[in-house]
Amino acid sequence: MGKPTLADLQAFMVVAARRSFSQAAGELGVSRSALSHAMRGLENDLAVRLLHRTTRSVSLTEAGERLLARLRPVLGDLDRALEDVAHDDQALRGTLRINGSEGAIRQLLQTVVPRFLAMYPQMELDLVSEGRFVDIVAEGFDAGVRLGEAVHKDMIAVRISENLRFLAVASPRYLRKHGRPTVPEELQAHRCIRQRLPGGKRYRWEFERHGQAVTIDPPGALTLDSNTLMVEAALDGLGIAYVPESYARDALARKRLVAVLSEWCPEIPGLFLYSPGNRHIPAGLRAFIDLLRSGAG
Incomplete structure (x- = not known):
């Protein structure tokens, strides 16, 4: 059995989140063929098949699901260590991924996003607008934005808009x-x-x-x-x-x-930014939430 590299394990996490070699390759900044070759190498190193491949999609094998479950906390600890160093240096770095409806993303663009990017120029915001309600953890997002009534109770939620109707x-x-x-x-x-x-x-x-x-x-x-x-x-x-x-x-x-x-037509709870309550909050997301709570947007 070979020894997988950290880069290959991180690439596997992205493929697992996107369920697409093309999308994962775009996010990682490599070609689709190079990413596919790296995943073949990882499977050879571990002597186990991790991915089911078709011409249009990618899914995890049972072994791939087990590896993903074990990698999340390990690489999460690594990310936290790196974020802490960046935070100590007063220079947040990395990518903050947020999913929401088109209206929700528009709300962020009109409020907190300009100030966040101005305050943290080394941070990158990846805002994905779509109508479907996604599992933000399974699909690799740091946070989501939805109507308050649609946010699960086990999430940490921060209001970003007034009530609406x-x-x-x-x-x-x-x-x-x-x-x-x-x-x-x-x-x-x-x-x-x-x-x-x-x-x-x-x-x-x-x-x-x-x-x-x-x-x-x-x-x-x-x-x-x-x-x-x-x-x-x-x-x-x-x-x-x-x-x-x-x-x-x-x-x-x-x-x-x-x-x-x-x-x-009574009012209902407005839009909230939410993230898992049982996970460490990345430094970039903490800074984003702080701006929301301070009304700095």
């Missing part, structure tokens, strides 16, 4: 033609612009008033997967959309859209 909106032209619903159940007689969630399911509209909760699976011939597109469709008079208020605020102010059922 979803609103049902429609164009004045649509309402003149089809009437205005006064209770959620009346939506069943309307054309609704439905939303497809990243997992494939359609979003069910949730309303509440005086403790009475109503969930509607809205009817409609149009389904979209973007809040921005849903607002545009509502502006075109194609139906009633149910979107975060921030997406419709400009059109509402210009009276190009009208909110309906507003009394059935």
